[in-house]
Amino acid sequence: DAGVIQSPRHEVTEMGQEVTLRCKPISGHNSLFWYRQTMMRGLELLIYFNNNVPIDDSGMPEDRFSAKMPNASFSTLKIQPSEPRDSAVYFCASSLAEGPGNTIYFGEGSWLTVV
Amino acid sequence: SQELEQSPQSLIVQEGKNLTINCTSSKTLYGLYWYKQKYGEGLIFLMMLQKGGEEKSHEKITAKLDEKKQQSSLHITASQPSHAGIYLCGADIGRGSTLGRLYFGRGTQLTVWP
Numbered sequence: 001d002a003g004v005i006q007s008p009r010h011e012v013t014e015m016g017q018e019v020t021l022r023c024k025p026i027s028g029h030n031s032l033f034w035y036r037q038t039m040m041r042g043l044e045l046l047i048y049f050n051n052n053v054p055i056d057d058s059g060m061p062e063d064r065f066s067a068k069m070p071n072a073s074f075s076t077l078k079i080q081p082s083e084p085r086d087s088a089v090y091f092c093a094s095s096l097a098e099g100p101g102n103t104i105y106f107g108e109g110s111w112l113t114v115v
Numbered sequence: 116s117q118e119l120e121q122s123p124q125s126l127i128v129q130e131g132k133n134l135t136i137n138c139t140s141s142k143t144l145y146g147l148y149w150y151k152q153k154y155g156e157g158l159i160f161l162m163m164l165q166k167g168g169e170e171k172s173h174e175k176i177t178a179k180l181d182e183k184k185q186q187s188s189l190h191i192t193a194s195q196p197s198h199a200g201i202y203l204c205g206a207d208i209g210r211g212s213t214l215g216r217l218y219f220g221r222g223t224q225l226t227v228w229p
Contacts, residue, residue: 004157033216043203043219056216091157104148104205104217106158 004107012113018080025094035091082114121220136189136223138204146207147187153200
């Protein structure tokens with residue numbers, strides 16, 4: 001069974017460019033999460049969706065970041081314009097929220113470098 | 116996350132030795148998750164604990180959640196090089212949230228040398 005699929009795995013872009021990261025959650029899961037991992041701040045929750053609806057985006061750093069989930073099998077995280085401090089690994093994760101104690105499964109991550 | 120403190124930050128042990136990693140929360144834990152991460156890869160789910168006093172084991176890894184549900188420990192018996200990686204604890208600190216938002220500690224970097 002396929003896990004959480006993220007693309008691209010690696011991206012190097014110039015400052016000011018738009019970056020779009022993509023995620024396909026595990027089929028049947030109804031919750032989706034975007035995390036960012038850096039050496040300085042560790043793993044941070046950016047936003048999460050339940051049944052395609054954004055529930056909490058308080059972790060989104062600023063207006064340059066936006067996330068969408070147009071359907072149950074696809075989500076995007078967009079950064080526009082990108083800045084060097086956005087360089088990090090961005091993880092997408094999904095779970096089936098049936099009650100407390102849901103296991104969250106992570107993708108392999110998208111390594112972003114902004115130069 | 117400032118709510119979760121992991122210790123130690125890094126650990127270097129000789130193969131065959133036992134080790135313990137701790138995760139302490141300033142709030143009551145409604146679910147405590149342990150993940151392992153290798154450099155350049157995603158997080159691999161290890162175990163999840165919910166009840167105070169609960170203990171789970173998988174192969175040579177045992178995790179416990181204390182009675183007050185504010186601290187968890189991960190214990191590896193007879194460590195092997197394959198155990199090397201970053202161990203992360205994640206916690207659901209929402210009040211019984213069914214959505215499973217997890218906040219993570221900074222991780223413990225484990226090195227096992229032969």
